[in-house]
Amino acid sequence: MKALPIDEILPELIEKLRAHTRAVLVAAPGAGKTTRVPLALRDEPWLAGRRILMLEPRRLAARSSARYMAAALGEQVGQTVGYRVKMDAKVGPSTRIEVITEGVLTRMLQADPGLEDVGLILFDEFHERSLHADLGLALSLQAQSLFREDLRLVVMSATLDASSVAAMMENAPVIVSEGRVFPVQTHYLTRPMEGRLETNIVQLIQQALSEETGDMLVFLPGAGEIRRVETLLRESDLPSSTVLAPLYGALPQEVQDAAIQPGTSGKRKIVLATSIAETSLTVEGVRIVIDSGLMRVPRFSPRTGMTRLETIQVSKASADQRRGRAGRLTPGVCYRMWTLQEDRALTAHTAPEIKEADLTPLALELAAWGVNDPAELSWLDEPPKAALEHAHELLLQLGALDPDKRITSHGRQLAEMPLHPRLGHMIQKAKERGLTGMACELAALLGEKDILRGRKAAHDVDLRLRMETLRSVASRGEAALSGHADYVEVDEGACRRIWQEAAQLKQAWSSSLQKEGAKQSVSLDAIGTLLAEAYPDRIGQRRGNGKYLLRNGRGAAFATDQPLAYAPYIVAAQLDDQGSDSRIMLAASITQTELEGVCDEQVEEETAVWWEKASQSVRARKRTRLGALILREASVAQANQEAVTEALLSGIASEGLGLLPWNRHSRQLQERMLFMHRLDDAWPDVSDDALLETLGEWLGPHAYGCKSRDDLSRLSLTSILESMLSWNQKRELDEHAPTHMVVPSGSRVPIDYNNQEAPILAVRLQELFGWKETPRIGSGRIPLTLQLLSPAHRPVQVTRDLASFWLHTYFEVKKDLKGRYPKHYWPDDPLQAIPTNRTRPRS
The missing domain is CATH 3.40.50.300 (P-loop containing nucleotide triphosphate hydrolases)
Structure with missing residues (x-):
């Protein structure tokens, strides 16, 4: 060697x-x-x-x-x-x-x-x-x-x-x-890339073929881009000695192996690869690397419970790994589809998969290992709690964990299977229905990208059509899509791979298949039922216009009008997790009877009592529900009164205290109580915020028996607020926060407590003649704010120091008022004058 x-x-x-x-x-x-x-x-x-x-x-x-x-x-x-x-x-x-x-x-x-x-x-x-x-x-x-x-x-x-x-x-x-890497000359774009990635890549491939010698490795984000670049290259004027070799995980083993083997003498090989070729492999003969700078990674959202493939910029470490492919055996060259400035902004490393992935398989493995808390093990990065909690919820739905997060016997069976727990559960449940063969086919189909390609594939996302196509290719060697002439692009290679994997799965469950016989695998009617076993959280109920409410509470919708969009219930196998309503990528219909059979133990009967804003009243219905889905409901003649009161208070909490029958007296009482609370916090806080937070305590007993806004209108808020006070507090309230003040003229003038820091007494100036000092309330601690009014009840002066007003300001005010109201009484000495609520005092 x-x-x-x-x-x-x-x-x-x-x-x-x-x-x-x-x-x-x-x-x-x-x-x-x-x-x-x-x-x-x-x-x-x-x-x-x-x-x-x-x-x-x-x-x-x-x-x-x-x-x-x-x-x-x-x-x-x-x-x-x-x-x-x-x-x-x-x-x-x-x-x-x-x-x-x-x-x-x-x-x-x-x-x-x-x-x-x-x-x-x-x-x-x-x-x-x-x-x-x-x-x-x-x-x-x-x-x-x-x-x-x-x-x-x-x-x-x-x-x-x-x-x-x-x-x-x-x-x-x-x-x-330290290794021995041959020098690699690196080229960057002079300005950020514009236009379609595939077009730019093809142009760069043609440039590299003319400028450099040796085989070429081109990094692209996914299989779709590889197929499009391959098509463009075959349509271009490539030298006849050029050999194109795609390389991605879904290709047959022999095709992948051929891509990494040394090229034929006299031929130049162009390997179009995903990040599969980034490490471990030495692609023989390569001395040119073209890097798109993109990679496709799965991103899991605990919020939606869905995984989507996301195209991201490569990290610095990944870019260096890719460039190193050109310097394995000889000096090489690397063309990067980004600028030097963009290169400086690359992250150092790609985020670990444990931070971004669906953790359901990991959670099951940990439970099988006997670990409840991941902290018991050594990690470079611990599993995120939100994703782990979602995984536990799903495993509980699948029956793999018990409520204490301990693994069940069913969960141990799933942990032993080389499949995602969803698909393993589906096959295990299919055995009980005599549908093992179909479940194996469906599991293999769901593990591959869509076998129907092209823009029109989105116009019918029914999995039944995919299964028909798969069986057609497997049995006749070609796709028979009668009635679906629009589907002209069928990935027959993918179909054969899927069928081969399905055969391997069937081999693992051969004993079950022998008992079931061949006839059970023919009908496609059970696809929805099998899919519901794998994706119980994605059972959807039609809302109209192609939109569905999923069991997990999220929304989903079909991108186009199609027959499946009219099914009362569907199961979504793939969603894009974009926006408020995720786009349904693959699905199958299911009847209500079928889904209740699948989720029998999780269907709940409840009496729902809630506040309905439109009718301004409490409604009660008996419901049969599956998560967020209401399967059946009927009206309830007599609902539990405690539940009604709770719903009523919930309605007030959401809409505000404006639902209650406030009047001038009850609002003034509230303000007087708040004035006393400001002086002494032993008094109850009856601010709007505090009342909303404590509705059950102060309003609940009085609202018992009410169920609508009309019923609430018969309540006396003045009496209810007074009931919050002790006997001594009621007495002190009248003494220290009186509703009115008797002024020198004999008039009984109301006090405005809207501003608890400075209550206002609005009174005509003439009625205060002879009053030397500002009146006080609150045990003499708070002077009233006097809003002095003209004979026409318009404010002319505001003061909290009446003595100073008489001494310094009265005469200027008098001059103005006497000019405007000459018939009225404006004495020179207000402290000795007779107060009056008339034009002039009586003789």
Whole structure:
């Protein structure tokens, strides 16, 4: 074997693992860690004949690295080196090195927490921070601590904050390989990209073909962009020696393998790849990289309970990984579809999947492991609480957890299945209905992107149509879409992959299928029922105009008018999680009888009592409901009076105290009580805010028997507010916050308490002659604010110091008033004058 940079540090790694059970290995891209480390450690004495497990984040990388190591030993895969990935395994009795995908490790740990026949676990490409890698490492660390002190754990990565990982692994030693990367010349755009991505990529590919030699690796965000770029390239004037090789996860294994193999002599290969080619793989012959700078990642929303694929800018670490593909074997060149200024704004690393993903599988694995609190395990990033809580709610709905979050026997069955708990639950429930075959087909179909492509595919999102197409391709080798001539784009390759995976699932449940017989898999009528088992939270009830209310309370809608949009009930398998009404991408109809059968134990009977704003009254209905969906309802002749009162008070709380029959007397009483409360907080707070917060205490007993605004109008708020006062407080209220003040003229003038800090007495000036001092209330603590009025009851002066007014201001006011009201009495000495409420005092 030719020398690789990793060879230089292998002796140090071997030495460290003889002295320690944990280590962190950082090696630059192309150093050879993936294929050299397992081979270098396979004969270490501490292994004692046990196996080495190496985790890879992707199936393609797992198969490729296993084949490479087997070839280095002059063997076939399945001998000393084997692999085990979802639905595919090549291992034998003599296998010592097993390359596995991360989900396989968690199932192995659940089956045997001590991993008695394993001596070393290698976590390759850990910087990708997949959900399974984080979980697998957390479980392995605890298994090592509790059951297997001699088990070795090594975390390997090209771009990784080694110090944080080493600290989490109790200060594990860190070994660094600098690697040998050939120089890569990097080109940036001079200005931000404009127009369609695919058009710009094709132009850049043509430019690179003319400027550079060697094969090319083009990074695109997803399969759709790859197909469009491939189509544009085939329509362009490409040299006949050019070979196009798409590379993404949904392609058949043989197509993926062909993409990473060395090109044919005399041919130039252009590999159009997603981020699947970012790490672990060396695509032979590549010395040119074109990077779109985009990647597609799943983003889970705990608010909606839905996952959507989101196209995001790559991180700095990912961009460097991609560029490194051009310098694996020779000096290379990298074209980046962004400017140097945009490059400086890239984030350092892509967010770990554990922060963005649907945590339902993780929550089930933790429950199966016996962990209720994730903090019991070691994590670089703990699972977010909101997403974990949503996962627990879903698992409770599926019957996988009990109310105390402990795993049930059904949950253990789901944890053992290589499927999302939703789909595993669907197949388990299908067995009870004799529909295992169809459930396997549906599970495989839901695990793939839509097999119908093109703009018109959105005009009919019915899963029944997809299942018809799938079976047609499987049985006749071509799609038969009678009555659906618009669907001219059928991904027949995807159909065959789906059918192959369905066959593998059926093999796992072959005993159930033998009991059911073939006839059960023919009819498509049960698709809605099966879908409701997998997505009980996405059962929708029609609201009209193609809009639906989902069981979880969210809205959903069809983008176009179609037959499914008129179904009373549907189950949505895919939604885009955009806006208030998520767009329905895939769905099937279900009858009310079917959904009640699926959710029998979760259907609730209740008597709903609520305040109806339109009628300004309390309404009561008996309802049969499933989450937010009301399946049936009928009026209730006599509702529980406590519930009616509670609903009435709730209506007042939402609409405000304006629903109550306030009048001048009750408002003045409220203001007088607030005045006393300001002086002494032992008095009740009867401000509007406080009254709204304590409706049940002060209004509840008086509102018992009321159920509408008309009923409330018969209440006396004055009496109700007075009932909040003690006998002494009632007496003190009249004494210290009187309703009226008798002025020198003999008039009884009301006091305005609207401003509790400064109550106002509005009175004609002439009625105060002879009154030397400002009157006070509140035990003499608060002077009244005197609003002095003209004979026409218009304000002429405001004062809280009547003595000063008589001495300094009265004569100027008198001059003005005497001119406007010459017939009235305006004495020169107001303190000795006779007060009057007439034009002039009586003789």
